[in-house]
Amino acid sequence: MKDTVNIGLIGFGTIGSGVVETFNMNTPLIEDKVGKKVKLKRIVDLDVTTDRGVEVDPEALSTDVNDIFNDPEIDIVIELMGGYQPALKFILQALENGKHVVTANKALLAKHWEEVISTAKKNNVRVCFEASVGGGIPLLQPLNEGLASNNIESVYGIINGTANYILTKMTEEGREFGDVLKEAQEKGYAEADPTFDIEGHDTAQKLIILTILGFGVYVKQERFHVEGITRVTPDDIAFARDEMGCCIKLLAISKLVDGELEVRVHPTLVPEEHLLSSVNGVFNGAYLIGDVVGPVMMYGQGAGMMPTASAVVGDCIDIIQNMTKPVAYGPKNTRVQSVKEMSDVETKYYIRLTTEDKAGVLHEIAGIFRDYDISLESVNQKPTTNKGEVQIFIVTHTALERNMTTAAEKISQLKFVESEPMFIRLL
Amino acid sequence: MKDTVNIGLIGFGTIGSGVVETFNMNTPLIEDKVGKKVKLKRIVDLDVTTDRGVEVDPEALSTDVNDIFNDPEIDIVIELMGGYQPALKFILQALENGKHVVTANKALLAKHWEEVISTAKKNNVRVCFEASVGGGIPLLQPLNEGLASNNIESVYGIINGTANYILTKMTEEGREFGDVLKEAQEKGYAEADPTFDIEGHDTAQKLIILTILGFGVYVKQERFHVEGITRVTPDDIAFARDEMGCCIKLLAISKLVDGELEVRVHPTLVPEEHLLSSVNGVFNGAYLIGDVVGPVMMYGQGAGMMPTASAVVGDCIDIIQNMTKPVAYGPKNTRVQSVKEMSDVETKYYIRLTTEDKAGVLHEIAGIFRDYDISLESVNQKPTTNKGEVQIFIVTHTALERNMTTAAEKISQLKFVESEPMFIRLL
Known part of the structure; x- marks a missing residue:
């Protein structure tokens, strides 16, 4: 394998500046770990004149992303521009050109997962995205x-x-x-x-x-x-x-x-x-x-310039140490038979209602819960700062989401109920 | 690379049984992840007759550790016997025979680190020990x-x-x-x-x-x-x-x-x-x-049969996926210039003393702290259940450990102090 690994960075914003700063701080440490020279060879952004507050080699700066794609010396492309396009186009281009990709772009991965991963597999390169969830946390x-x-x-x-x-x-x-x-x-x-x-x-x-x-x-x-x-x-x-x-x-x-x-x-x-x-x-x-x-x-x-940069550079190190590692994400034969509809979820609920302070209110509300097979664990009524108005706090036993949403809708239609019931699920 | 990875286990105690159980539970998952067959081929213990409560292939059991060392098909040796000897001898033998080693033996690693790691490096194989600290926690x-x-x-x-x-x-x-x-x-x-x-x-x-x-x-x-x-x-x-x-x-x-x-x-x-x-x-x-x-x-x-087994088997998977990964542990060029003597540590302290309840006690104690340049943040005196006795609770500002230990010794020599002062350092 080569003695120097070259990295290209697309996107010189906050996280990009953090990545540059991390290399400025810790390149000796990183090179010791991987046993090679590591160079942030090219930094591409539409704006390469604004001072980002980090020291940067002016020769590395470019506004043309092809300076990364067409450079055969660049092994790893870091995408930190965010958004869907042209980020997706750039990631796919990098993968097609046989370059490993590191990205923090959760929006893009969440939407275009299959296309990104299949392109990486096809070209036998890796996509790493530790920074996309939980920022700097090794997760x-x-x-x-x-x-x-x-x-x-x-x-x-x-x-x-x-x-x-x-x-x-x-x-x-x-x-x-x-x-x-x-x-x-x-x-x-x-x-x-x-x-x-x-x-x-x-x-x-x-x-x-x-x-x-x-x-x-x-x-x-x-x-x-x-x-x-x-x-x-x-x-x-x-x-x-x-x-x-x-x-x-x-x-x-x-x-x-x-x-x-x-x-x-x-x-x-x-x-x-x-x-x-x-x-x-x-x-x-x-x-x-x-x-x-x-x-x-x-x-x-989970966010911020340096924590996120920690994960991005950590991914670069991981790629350098395992350039040939096969692409594998998650278990291949999932035990998941189906994805449950939200209406089929069962959980306990906390409910808050604001109602008029008058006789029969609780009776009617309790009747609705009974109709939908929702059993109550506790009921608390408290005055609000508005005269003639009370808040009712209810905690249920385990109930079906479908029943809960219907009951809440029925309750919100009661004329003495003053706002849509708030319900919060329990862990 | 071969289609089947064979593993030998030395030590069929609690953790060893957890490892067997993990393979019993999740071999399909593991084989999917690594894209190879994975087989726990040999389990060696002096006692192979006791029922460990886990299903095991009787043909895998042996009392002779050479059945692992001399089997060229075995790629990975798991050492779970604990203690220094013969565990060290076995680990070194496995490494010398070109087998990767997974161990949870922190006592052995803490004492014989240099010998184990240099032997692994010399033979270009890996030693993994995730289970040795924090049990199942990926740490x-x-x-x-x-x-x-x-x-x-x-x-x-x-x-x-x-x-x-x-x-x-x-x-x-x-x-x-x-x-x-x-x-x-x-x-x-x-x-x-x-x-x-x-x-x-x-x-x-x-x-x-x-x-x-x-x-x-x-x-x-x-x-x-x-x-x-x-x-x-x-x-x-x-x-x-x-x-x-x-x-x-x-x-x-x-x-x-x-x-x-x-x-x-x-x-x-x-x-x-x-x-x-x-x-x-x-x-x-x-x-x-x-x-x-x-x-x-x-x-x-951080301990227990299954959590520890999770880390042991995780290490096996890591080795299988990165059989050729170079051996590297920690930063190579440390920034540590020296290891501080405990007496040079500076921290805040909490101190508890039991003394006779009489005039002048606090004056004398405070004098000792002053003599050793220990500044006090708070002093609380409380009666104990013994009549004529009080407890004094002191919190200091940042002080030097050397001064604190000497002051505590001087205080313990005061005739009205009834037990050696307890002091606890602050985070």
Whole structure:
């Protein structure tokens, strides 16, 4: 094999700058590990004049991506431009040209998984994407390699730092969602348009990747339930803590139950004694259960310039050390017989209702739950700050999602119910 | 490469039975992953007649270890007999015969590291030992591979399940060490002779391995401070919780400070908001800080038949997929200039003293701290159940270990001090 490995980087934004900085910091360490010279030979971006705050060889900069594709000396292409196009075109081109690819682009992988992987296989090169889920946390390699002797039974992930930061702040300070979101935006923890993070789409894309590696099946986002955190209130958080000993987390869940795979993203009540409840702020955590190892959790910074760069460069090192390793992602013969419809999921629920404070209200609501075979574990009624109005907090025993959604709809149609019932599933 | 990989197992005890069971459960999954047939061809133990509770091919059983060494079809040898000899002889023999080795034997690796690794290098085969630290937790591979772009700055590990179980029970139930130890022994969480676990020796051996992988230096156990948990009392735990917001954990610490490496094992006060404080019971956790990724934690079951087997079989899979991978453990050019003497360590301390309840006591004690340049952050005096006796709880600012040990010795010589002062370092 050659004495020098050359790397081309497409995308000189925040993460790209982190990658350059990581090579600036630790190239001697990296070269020692792999026993070769490693060179970031080419950095391509439409804008190569803005100062990124990192030292860079001016000769490496280019605005023409063909300077990477057509350079036979470049072995590895790092794609960090994000988005679907032209990122997909560039990744496929790199693979077709026999170059290994490292990417952090979860949106692209979640959508174009089959095309990307089949192109890599065809050209006998590798695609590595540790940074795409959980940022700097070593998560995909352990799932795919260290735990390779296990059938994975379930995956629970807190894998969006923005949503977790907002829920943590709401919990610690008793503040409203909108208020905390605004602060998060000011501090740079949330985007100007935060939809993607707070509505669970980012979490869903990452869950698609985790589900492939854990269970060997590719489930498109349209196939599963994705629900964000915008309707969670301080009252929900306070009730969960004080009455149930739980906190509320946006969880990505993939779990195999009798051959059926549940895939879902939604706010979830997590008992305080569960380790996931201690994953706070912008941190991420993934809790996996294997049939041999039992529960395992990995924790760390799920986003940001340097943590993400750590995983990107780690993937480069992995490729250099295993250039000839066969392409394998997840178990080949999955035990998944089918993907469960959300309406068939069974879980416990917490429900919050706002109603008029008058006789017969609870009777009617309880009647609806009875009609839909939903058995109640506890019912709490509390006054609100509005006179003549109460909040009712209900915790159910295990019930069927289909029944729960219908019951909630029926309840929301009652004339004394003042807002759509909020329901949150339990872990 | 061959179509079938044959494995020989030495040691058919608890973990060995777990390995057999893992292959019984998941051989189809494993063969799918590696694209070859995988066969546990030979199982050697002095006792091959006892029923281990797992299904086993009688033809595989043998009492003669040469049935493994002399079988040219066997590619991988798993050593699970434990202890130093004949385990070392067997491992070296396997390596000399060109076989890869998987072992969970931390005691052996911690003591004979250089001989084992140099023999593997000489014979161009691999030694894998994921199970030796943190049982089933993917820990060593992430440290060595996934985080390979990082200089590791510090490693903090809760890596002994017995000690952690005892401290957790003492914390949750306010019980005495000896009482909880007895219960742990009855439940099988502690050995009949628990010295090795409760005095920190097992933790120290694992820390030696973590230190090699994290920092590239092999520090013998005689070189560093190892202190167990036998002197921790319910009073220490209660004070830590109520007055300091901390819990007490037996920590393995390896951290680089200005080129000097601190390596130490001792009970440590861990703030409740630190994720390590949530690692409870028999679970293990390792909290690493890299210069690129920041903090990362891995968590799971650090011992037991199946979790440990998960890591052992995971190592076999890793070897099969990377038979030709060069042998590399930890950074080659370490940044460690020297290993710090324990007496040069600087940290904050918690101190508990029992003294007579009389005038002038605190004055004399405070004078000793002043003489040794130890500045006090807080002093609390509380009555004990014995009349005429008080406990004094002191928290210091950062002080030098050398000064602290001398001050503690001077204090223990005061005639009104009734027991040797207990001091616990802060994280």
